Amino acid sequence: MEDLAVRIEEAFRGRRVLLTGHTGFKGGWLAIWLDMLGAEVVGVALPPDQPDGIYQASGIGGRIRDIRQDIRDGEALEACFAEHAPEVVLHLAAQALVRESYRTPAATFATNTMGTVNVLEAVRHTPSVKALVVATTDKCYENTGITSGYTESDPLGGHDPYSASKAAAEIAIASWRRSFFNVPGAPGIASARAGNVIGGGDRAEDRIVPDLFRALEAGKPLRVRAPEAVRPWQHVLEPLHGYLMLAAALLRDPVRFSGAWNFGPAPGQFHTVRDMVGAMHAHLGRGTWEPTIEQNAPHEAALLTLDSTKAAEQLGWRPRLTFDQTVRLTAEQYTTALGDQPLGQFRSWIDRYNHHADH
Numbered sequence: 001m002e003d004l005a006v007r008i009e010e011a012f013r014g015r016r017v018l019l020t021g022h023t024g025f026k027g028g029w030l031a032i033w034l035d036m037l038g039a040e041v042v043g044v045a046l047p048p049d050q051p052d053g054i055y056q057a058s059g060i061g062g063r064i065r066d067i068r069q070d071i072r073d074g075e076a077l078e079a080c081f082a083e084h085a086p087e088v089v090l091h092l093a094a095q096a097l098v099r100e101s102y103r104t105p106a107a108t109f110a111t112n113t114m115g116t117v118n119v120l121e122a123v124r125h126t127p128s129v130k131a132l133v134v135a136t137t138d139k140c141y142e143n144t145g146i147t148s149g150y151t152e153s154d155p156l157g158g159h160d161p162y163s164a165s166k167a168a169a170e171i172a173i174a175s176w177r178r179s180f181f182n183v184p185g186a187p188g189i190a191s192a193r194a195g196n197v198i199g200g201g202d203r204a205e206d207r208i209v210p211d212l213f214r215a216l217e218a219g220k221p222l223r224v225r226a227p228e229a230v231r232p233w234q235h236v237l238e239p240l241h242g243y244l245m246l247a248a249a250l251l252r253d254p255v256r257f258s259g260a261w262n263f264g265p266a267p268g269q270f271h272t273v274r275d276m277v278g279a280m281h282a283h284l285g286r287g288t289w290e291p292t293i294e295q296n297a298p299h300e301a302a303l304l305t306l307d308s309t310k311a312a313e314q315l316g317w318r319p320r321l322t323f324d325q326t327v328r329l330t331a332e333q334y335t336t337a338l339g340d341q342p343l344g345q346f347r348s349w350i351d352r353y354n355h356h357a358d359h
Contacts, residue, residue, distance in 0.1 A: 054201025149307030188254025195232025200333025264306025
């Protein structure tokens with residue numbers, strides 16, 4: 001597969017990249033990585049939700065152009081694209097929490113579905129754009145409980161508003177690709193579906209790892225809603241590596257690499273919430289948890305799996321970290337003192353990931 005591997009260093013050096021959602025967890029890590037690659041990063045997002053998340057903890061905002069813009073405002077977004085003339089667009093801005101989507105379903109659709117439509121329209125009206133990657137989710141599939149892993153051709157669906165809003169975004173992406181980006185010279189348009197990402201710098205509510213560390217800080221047991229739920233756990237750098245490889249591939253051949261792509265754990269690397277919590281506590285040497293039962297709790301999927309064969313065979317992408325390595329690295333990132341040069345510490349973790357041998 002060596003000939004299929006894409007060298008992202010050459011692809012991004014000196015390019016203007018517009019990154020939506022750069023103040024979030026995944027977006028913060030990706031902004032740091034793009035800056036390391038020599039890209040000229042234009043970040044477009046709302047203010048960060050968490051005062052102690054990766055965006056502020058790393059200080060990456062001082063290295064990039066930081067624009068506070070709501071993707072739900074299509075007219076303003078198009079003006080932003082016109083002003084900055086990006087060559088590559090990486091769309092990560094989203095309402096990313098399942099349980100929040102039950103509380104604010106209309107706002108979730110406005111952000112995740114219509115926000116994506118606004119990005120597609122901005123790309124359509126910005127001649128400089130050569131490639132667009134939209135991050136969606138593994139939850140965009142109609143969940144039938146299969147254990148073999150969903151492939152990119154499986155039906156879309158979604159029980160909860162978050163999942164449904166992402167499935168609707170996927171349908172919009174496919175429609176715009178067929179309707180407006182099907183002519184010679186059009187930019188490559190791809191969607192990227194990843195699993196449950198963990199890693200340092202995530203402080204969001206209602207996510208298991210930030211909740212675990214908040215429980216440790218408070219000296220209380222972690223309350224776990226669904227310990228037997230199976231999730232495709234990944235370190236955040238795994239799918240981000242996939243997004244970068246996919247964008248680089250689109251720049252090289254927009255027709256071949258347009259479409260939907262899964263970036264999930266290796267086969268057999270699917271684990272329960274119980275497994276993940278137990279492994280994290282073991283690496284930390286402390287911590288307890290207890291199951292909690294909520295009356296009239298909103299539905300959440302019990303089993304989620306992804307098949308990433310397409311990315312392996314056509315992009316040369318494969319996960320580099322085992323489940324144990326993922327948990328160990330995440331524990332290290334949450335417990336390492338960042339010191340007076342925090343950005344350097346985050347860069348060192350990306351460097352370590354880049355030099356990690358594929359297995």
